[in-house]
Amino acid sequence: MKAGRREFLKLGVAATASVALFPVPAFAQGAAPRVVVVGGGFAGASCARALRQADPRIAVTLVEANATFTACPFSNAVIGGLRELSAQQFTYERVAADGIAVARTTATAVDAAARSVTLADGARVPYDRLVLAPGIEIRWGALPGYDEAAAAHMPHAWRAGEQTVLLRQQLEAMPDGGLVVISAPANPFRCPPGPYERASLIAHYLKTKKPKSKLMILDAKDAFSKQRLFQAAWAELYPGLLEWVPLSKGGNVTSVDAATRTLVTDFGRHQAKVANVIPPQKAGRIADVAGVADGSGWCPIDPVTFESKLQPRIHVIGDAAIAGAMPKSAFAANSQAKTCAAAVARLLAGATPSAPKLINTCYSLVAPDYGISVAGVYQPSPSGQLAEVAGSGGVSPAGAPRATRAAEALLAEAWFRTITDETFG
Amino acid sequence: MRRVVAAAIGFVSIAAAVTAWAEPPAGAAACSGCHPASARMTSPVPRLAGLDRAAIVRAMQDFRSGTRAATVMDRIAKGFTDAEIQAIAAWYATQR
Numbered sequence: 001m002k003a004g005r006r007e008f009l010k011l012g013v014a015a016t017a018s019v020a021l022f023p024v025p026a027f028a029q030g031a032a033p034r035v036v037v038v039g040g041g042f043a044g045a046s047c048a049r050a051l052r053q054a055d056p057r058i059a060v061t062l063v064e065a066n067a068t069f070t071a072c073p074f075s076n077a078v079i080g081g082l083r084e085l086s087a088q089q090f091t092y093e094r095v096a097a098d099g100i101a102v103a104r105t106t107a108t109a110v111d112a113a114a115r116s117v118t119l120a121d122g123a124r125v126p127y128d129r130l131v132l133a134p135g136i137e138i139r140w141g142a143l144p145g146y147d148e149a150a151a152a153h154m155p156h157a158w159r160a161g162e163q164t165v166l167l168r169q170q171l172e173a174m175p176d177g178g179l180v181v182i183s184a185p186a187n188p189f190r191c192p193p194g195p196y197e198r199a200s201l202i203a204h205y206l207k208t209k210k211p212k213s214k215l216m217i218l219d220a221k222d223a224f225s226k227q228r229l230f231q232a233a234w235a236e237l238y239p240g241l242l243e244w245v246p247l248s249k250g251g252n253v254t255s256v257d258a259a260t261r262t263l264v265t266d267f268g269r270h271q272a273k274v275a276n277v278i279p280p281q282k283a284g285r286i287a288d289v290a291g292v293a294d295g296s297g298w299c300p301i302d303p304v305t306f307e308s309k310l311q312p313r314i315h316v317i318g319d320a321a322i323a324g325a326m327p328k329s330a331f332a333a334n335s336q337a338k339t340c341a342a343a344v345a346r347l348l349a350g351a352t353p354s355a356p357k358l359i360n361t362c363y364s365l366v367a368p369d370y371g372i373s374v375a376g377v378y379q380p381s382p383s384g385q386l387a388e389v390a391g392s393g394g395v396s397p398a399g400a401p402r403a404t405r406a407a408e409a410l411l412a413e414a415w416f417r418t419i420t421d422e423t424f425g
Numbered sequence: 426m427r428r429v430v431a432a433a434i435g436f437v438s439i440a441a442a443v444t445a446w447a448e449p450p451a452g453a454a455a456c457s458g459c460h461p462a463s464a465r466m467t468s469p470v471p472r473l474a475g476l477d478r479a480a481i482v483r484a485m486q487d488f489r490s491g492t493r494a495a496t497v498m499d500r501i502a503k504g505f506t507d508a509e510i511q512a513i514a515a516w517y518a519t520q521r
Contacts, residue, residue, distance in 0.1 A: 054448065331458045338454035345448075357452035357509065361459060361497055375497045377452070377504020392504030396496070408496055411459075414468045418461045425463065 032059040033348040036127040040064030043318025043333035044133030050341030075160040080201030090424035110290035134284025142280040150258035154275040176210040178273030192225035197364040203238040219251040233366040283320035303380035305343040324386030363412030371408030450512035474520035481514035
């Protein structure tokens, strides 16, 4: 397996060395153009597959350290005891079967001038176009007291996997009557409605199993995604159990003490039995290494091609990108991946990418049979941002009957099955 | 109307000539986030590949005008012009 990959990489180096002498268009030389995709989540794996579909002549390498992908959408249902983590997990066998070289390793460096990616074993993989889909990285230390050691006591569970299970186990071990605190970060961050769906499903667990308990959301913001729908549902389903404390009422957490599970705000201290700290975030590490992240920690991109505004021939998709009005969601990542793949295929063929139209749809569960959604349609604006098409999009209607909420809960589950099948199946 | 359809079909074939593949028109690739691309999937959301072109156009127009009940498609259809709907429908009708 390992020797096989080495052979492959050697062949790749030889093949692309000749391409590098004649840069554009890659196809004109007769050699297969090479695209390297870093990151095998909803953005990266979707893009790798869409590239092969757009043009099977493109040699695609997907660099991903994990053999198993653990999906974040629906991981809040795992935390709430409604679902097992195994239902969130997918492998890359079907991706590889599309003729994509899956390199199970980490990309450690990018040489934008030489157009090569360095892998953990030192091998350099040349590319004609590079797609970075690294997702998010936690800004350790941005919240005083919250480092990797603290996350073992106060899980973030914002990258699904062990952290998801840890938070669930802490909730299961908590005696009835305990205080659960969620700390929600300022914008931007992965999955804008995520903290509030999580609060809802933890509240559902507490209401069902530990009804004397309380849940508090300490928020660094005064407004959040689908706010009116969430708050109406909370008043209906979890009265007296769930309290949201916005920034203006002292919700901003300024430091934490992991040993005592204490969250400190400007207005006071909250000692929790279970504390879920959703910390500030930035684009995954390789974005910084490749020089495509700006001072914000995220990556400015061209809204037609998703090519970095900072480095040529490097595209950034998914949560790491600054995608204008598009939220950092799995649906958006998948939509961007397909748009980026079409643009890259055209660029490699010496053609001009066409103006795209993208969609986002995000479902949130407020209870197992109560779903709400936000949808949007996006296109490049004259100012070069991805902007929502005027008059489109929006959230589920306020005051809709429970049958509508139940239907959206079913559609949420169907969406997860469909998008994970397209990405990994 | 007929001219719009012709223009839409023209767009699709130009795109195909460039990349040797029937590249989806603007917006079409995003649909498979919810509408299964794979025939082996079962979902309450219908697969679009191979559907009748006129039926897709009518559904999108009815979602957009609000005459057809919807959960999210009313909100999404409002983001597309007649020409875009025609192009997307023409493309999906040719897919299998």
